[in-house]
Amino acid sequence: QVQLVESGGGLVQAGGSLRLSCAASGTIFPSNAMGWYRQAPGKQRELVASIMSGGSTRYVDSVKGRFTISRDSAKSTVYLQLQMNNLKPEDTAVYYCHALVVSHSWGQGTQVTVSS
Secondary structure, three states, rough: EEEEEEEEOOOEEEEOOOEEEEEEEOOOOOOOOOEEEEOOOOOEEEEEEEEEOOOOEEEEEEHHHEEEEEEEEHHHHHHHHEOOOOOOHOOOOEEEEEEOEEEEEEEOOOEEEOOO
C-alpha cells in the first residue's frame, strides 16, 4: 500500500508561483514512476508532469517551460514536488499526486486557483 499526501495548493494571481509537494509513504521507492495530474471543472483529468525511474521527465505542452517536477527521498518517504511558475488562469484545477507501484495510487488532491 502507498499513501500519498499533497500540500501547497492555494490562490495566486496570474504570473505568480506555487510549489506543490507530495509525501509518499508505504511500499514505494524513488525508482517508481510518479506524476502530477490535474482536473478542472467539467474536464477530464490530465497528466501534467511525470518522472520516471531514471529521472527522465515529461510535461504536457501547456506547462513546458513553466512547471518543473522533481523528486527526492528521506528515510522511507519519497517526496514529489511540482514547481509552478508564471501561472495562468487556465492552470486552475485540483492537482493530484500519482504513483504507479503495481497498481495506481492517488492523493486526495489540492486545489490551485489562479485569478486573472
